[in-house]
Structure formats: structure tokens, C-alpha cells
Amino acid sequence: MNPSTESRGAAKWALLSLAIGSFGIGMTEFVVMGLLPNIADELLPTLWARSPEDALSQAGWLISLYALGVVVGAPTIAGFVARFPRHRVMIGLALALTVFNALTVFLPTFELVGASRFLAGLPHGAYFGIGALVAADVMGPGNRAKGVAFILTGLTVANVVGVPLGTFLGQLWGWRVAFAVVALVFALATVCIILFVPKHPGSPGRTMREELGVFRIPQVWFTLGVGAIGFGGFFAVYSYIAPLVTEVAGSPEWVVPIVLVLMGLGMTAGNLVGGHLADIDLRRTLLFGLVAMAVVFALLAVLAFWIVTLALLVLVVGFVSSVLSPTIQTRLMDVAGDNQSIAAAMNHSALNIGNSLGAFLGGAVIAAGWGFTAPSWTGAALAIAGLVIALLSYRVEARKPVPAAA
Structure with a gap:
């Protein structure tokens, strides 16, 4: 199926599906920043009681670990999956984001939560990189940049709606609730990508060495x-x-x-x-x-x-x-x-x-x-x-x- 021949309605649904995942990424990356005091209080209670400044500083490692996951995962995953069908890659990335963010909700200790944040960061860069290629092809010639911009809109809207809402819910009912919402967003994105993103071939002859x-x-x-x-x-x-x-x-x-x-x-x-x-x-x-x-x-x-x-x-x-x-x-x-x-x-x-x-x-x-x-x-x-x-x-x-x- 040639993505450029997709009907306008089908193209919009495909882009919306990808943008939902982008919205989730915006939430999971930034919501932690507004909830650092809450996270430090629960996961580092002894240190928090002694020195909130030191507890906040240590809790900041959760941000760094997520970012490290993005740094490691973006070139590695993007290079490795270049030869696979891109719509299937996007399904796999959205599913991984769902699972890894769900782990953050349930893991009990600071160290384990930190590990889950690193894992959640791994698919981030590849999702945007491969998703941009899919979006550009779905929109067809002359509208490629519009498709890419639509996906990135999910990230910015997350900072207007998702992050403040997640921060509010986290302060009201506990910070883990915010990440439960994030996991649900990614689950929705996974289902939507399966249903609405058209088949899209990769580059079968492309090697990791060429990409690097x-x-x-x-x-x-x-x-x-x-x-x-x-x-x-x-x-x-x-x-x-x-x-x-x-x-x-x-x-x-x-x-x-x-x-x-x-x-x-x-x-x-x-x-x-x-x-x-x-x-x-x-x-x-x-x-x-x-x-x-x-x-x-x-x-x-x-x-x-x-x-x-x-x-x-x-x-x-x-x-x-x-x-x-x-x-x-x-x-x-x-x-x-x-x-x-x-x-x-x-x-x-x-x-x-x-x-x-x-x-x-x-x-x-x-x-x-x-x-x-x-x-x-x-x-x-x-x-x-x-x-x-x-x-x-x-x-x-x-x-x-x-x-x-x-």
C-alpha cells in the first residue's frame, strides 16, 4: 500500500495515533520534574527527613537515568531496526513504552524505579525518529513536514495539558498515579498504531554500519x-x-x-x-x-x-x-x-x-x-x-x- 494514496481521514488517524505516543513521551519525560519532592519523600524518606536538598538532588538522578536511556537507545535502536517494516517497529516501541512505564508504577525502591526510568528512555529517540519517517510518508509529497510537525505537537501539548494534569494528580493521590496515566496513554497509542498506521516498509538492505x-x-x-x-x-x-x-x-x-x-x-x-x-x-x-x-x-x-x-x-x-x-x-x-x-x-x-x-x-x-x-x-x-x-x-x-x- 502506497501511504501517499491514503485518504485524508485515514492519514489523520495515523498521525493522531503517533501523536498520542508523542504525548505520552512528553508526559513521562517531564512529569517527574514537578513531582520530585513527592518522589524523594516516598523513596528516600530518611534522607528527606534529614536534608530535603540532598534528597531532591539524589531524586534528580531519575531524570538523568531516563535521559541516559534515550542517549543509549536512540542510535542503537534506530540503527538496528532500519531494515524492518516501520509500522511494526512503531508497534514494538509503543508497547515497550507501555510496559516500562507500568514498571515505574509498581516497583518499590528508588534503585528499581531508577532502572525502570532508564528502560523507559530507551525507545524514546527511535519512536520520534522512525515515527517522523512514517508520518512524512503517510502525508505524501508536499506535506511531509506537516506530518512531522503534527507528531511533535503531541510532545508540546503534553507540556500544556499532560504534565500539569499528571503533576496535579500526583500531588493529590501520589506520584505513582501520574505514571499509571502515562502507561495508559502508551497502551492507547499501541492499540491505535495497530489499527490506523498503514504498512510501511523499512530499508531491507540498510546495515548498522552504514547508519553509523x-x-x-x-x-x-x-x-x-x-x-x-x-x-x-x-x-x-x-x-x-x-x-x-x-x-x-x-x-x-x-x-x-x-x-x-x-x-x-x-x-x-x-x-x-x-x-x-x-x-x-x-x-x-x-x-x-x-x-x-x-x-x-x-x-x-x-x-x-x-x-x-x-x-x-x-x-x-x-x-x-x-x-x-x-x-x-x-x-x-x-x-x-x-x-x-x-x-x-x-x-x-x-x-x-x-x-x-x-x-x-x-x-x-x-x-x-x-x-x-x-x-x-x-x-x-x-x-x-x-x-x-x-x-x-x-x-x-x-x-x-x-x-x-x-
């Missing part, structure tokens, strides 16, 4: 560095947004989901604007975006003591950071040559290296006693480091043409 040729391109490494380090600043801030609201601004716990809604709204708008700006001038969007991110993080560190300014700045943080997301993705695709599928997956590896790095460094500065605004300063420093890498990348590119992948 992308790593022989220097500009790919520069771009991954921008994503991992520069975008890591966002995660240094986002990972500890809950204590920033409750401890620094002095607001009650129920305000956290509201702030997360504002973050999600900013991210949704930033994703759309970023795609438009990157099409006009990718280089300028990337460089000015990193500068803007550093400035906004510094302002957040200074003005977070008042909930009104904190809320407004969180909205801007979400916007500026998400302007960079499609920009980095496009830059990576531009320099990846023929290795588009693994490059699409590797973008999520880079961003989740940033997730892990940002969460770790944010937790480290809190544990060092520098206060809950310290992650914002850390985020600003990471954004500046990303800017330096981007400038170096363009300088090298100007001196030497980008080589084609072998």
Missing part, C-alpha cells in the same frame, strides 16, 4: 554538542522548577501545575515560531536563541523570588528554549548527509544528554548549598557554552566544506 557513518561527520558532533550542552541549560532550570516555586517564591504546592502550564504554552508557541525562523535564517536563529536563553535564565535567577515575575519568566523560558528545538533538529539534518533517520533519532539523544547533564549539575549546585536559584545560573552558563560551540562550528564550516557521509 553519520558519526564520521565532524559537523554532526558540533551540532550534537550544541544540543547536549546548550540545551542542557533548559533542563537545569526545568528539572527543579517545583522547589523554585515553593521554596524560592514561597507559593503553595498547587501553584506548580499552573507554572508548568505556562511553561508548556511557551514551549508550544516557541516550537512553531522556531520552525518558521529557522527556515528564514537558521544560523541567526540558533545563535540569537542561545544568547536569549542565557539572558532569560539569569533574569529568572534574580527575579524568581516573586511568583508573578517567576511565572512570566517561565513562560519566556519555555518559548525561547523551544525556538531552539526545531532549529537544532534542522541543523543536524542539514549536516547529516544521507543518514536522515539516525540523525532524527540522534537529535533526541543530544537533547537528553542535555537533560541528564542539566539535571545533574542543577542537583549538584543545590546539594552544594548554593540555593534553589543556582540551577538557573547553571543553565545560563550552559547556554553560553552551547553558544561557543555553535560559533566554533560555523567557523570550522566556513573554512572547510561539510563532507558527505560514507
Whole structure:
């Protein structure tokens, strides 16, 4: 069956099925950040009673372990499954996400929950990478980018609706309820993919060795560095947004989901604007975006003591950071040559290296006693480091043409 001949209604159902999984990924990746105090209280009770700061810092490892799973799984799975039918691959990935998130609901100890978070991260990058190829083919020539954008909309909508709702439910009935909802979302996505995503052949002759040729391109490494380090600043801030609201601004716990809604709204708008700006001038969007991110993080560190300014700045943080997301993705695709599928997956590896790095460094500065605004300063420093890498990348590119992948 030629996906480009699918009826408009069938194509929409296929895209919606994939977007449901994207929504689930957005929830499982980000809901933990608003529930860190609740998780630390239950899984690390002794440490929490002695030092909430140390308990939060250790609980931040759950964020890092998920991100590590994405980093490991994205290139490995995307490269290995390239030769298999893509609709079957998507079914397998959605099913794995269902099972691994269900494990988080039931496992009793911090160590086991950490293991489940690592497993849940493994299918993340491959789901987006392979899903983007399926979506583009379902929509057919002339509408490929629209299909990819539709899937990514599930991720941004999760930050507007899913994450705040999950945070609210987790605070009300326990953090495990939030992950039970996530598992149900993935179960629904699995069923929908089985029913509505058309058959889609893979690349039977494609080998892992050919896919890994992308790593022989220097500009790919520069771009991954921008994503991992520069975008890591966002995660240094986002990972500890809950204590920033409750401890620094002095607001009650129920305000956290509201702030997360504002973050999600900013991210949704930033994703759309970023795609438009990157099409006009990718280089300028990337460089000015990193500068803007550093400035906004510094302002957040200074003005977070008042909930009104904190809320407004969180909205801007979400916007500026998400302007960079499609920009980095496009830059990576531009320099990846023929290795588009693994490059699409590797973008999520880079961003989740940033997730892990940002969460770790944010937790480290809190544990060092520098206060809950310290992650914002850390985020600003990471954004500046990303800017330096981007400038170096363009300088090298100007001196030497980008080589084609072998």
C-alpha cells in the first residue's frame, strides 16, 4: 500500500495515533520534574527527613537515568531496526513504552524505579525518529513536514495539558498515579498504531554500519554538542522548577501545575515560531536563541523570588528554549548527509544528554548549598557554552566544506 494514496481521514488517524505516543513521551519525560519532592519523600524518606536538598538532588538522578536511556537507545535502536517494516517497529516501541512505564508504577525502591526510568528512555529517540519517517510518508509529497510537525505537537501539548494534569494528580493521590496515566496513554497509542498506521516498509538492505557513518561527520558532533550542552541549560532550570516555586517564591504546592502550564504554552508557541525562523535564517536563529536563553535564565535567577515575575519568566523560558528545538533538529539534518533517520533519532539523544547533564549539575549546585536559584545560573552558563560551540562550528564550516557521509 502506497501511504501517499491514503485518504485524508485515514492519514489523520495515523498521525493522531503517533501523536498520542508523542504525548505520552512528553508526559513521562517531564512529569517527574514537578513531582520530585513527592518522589524523594516516598523513596528516600530518611534522607528527606534529614536534608530535603540532598534528597531532591539524589531524586534528580531519575531524570538523568531516563535521559541516559534515550542517549543509549536512540542510535542503537534506530540503527538496528532500519531494515524492518516501520509500522511494526512503531508497534514494538509503543508497547515497550507501555510496559516500562507500568514498571515505574509498581516497583518499590528508588534503585528499581531508577532502572525502570532508564528502560523507559530507551525507545524514546527511535519512536520520534522512525515515527517522523512514517508520518512524512503517510502525508505524501508536499506535506511531509506537516506530518512531522503534527507528531511533535503531541510532545508540546503534553507540556500544556499532560504534565500539569499528571503533576496535579500526583500531588493529590501520589506520584505513582501520574505514571499509571502515562502507561495508559502508551497502551492507547499501541492499540491505535495497530489499527490506523498503514504498512510501511523499512530499508531491507540498510546495515548498522552504514547508519553509523553519520558519526564520521565532524559537523554532526558540533551540532550534537550544541544540543547536549546548550540545551542542557533548559533542563537545569526545568528539572527543579517545583522547589523554585515553593521554596524560592514561597507559593503553595498547587501553584506548580499552573507554572508548568505556562511553561508548556511557551514551549508550544516557541516550537512553531522556531520552525518558521529557522527556515528564514537558521544560523541567526540558533545563535540569537542561545544568547536569549542565557539572558532569560539569569533574569529568572534574580527575579524568581516573586511568583508573578517567576511565572512570566517561565513562560519566556519555555518559548525561547523551544525556538531552539526545531532549529537544532534542522541543523543536524542539514549536516547529516544521507543518514536522515539516525540523525532524527540522534537529535533526541543530544537533547537528553542535555537533560541528564542539566539535571545533574542543577542537583549538584543545590546539594552544594548554593540555593534553589543556582540551577538557573547553571543553565545560563550552559547556554553560553552551547553558544561557543555553535560559533566554533560555523567557523570550522566556513573554512572547510561539510563532507558527505560514507
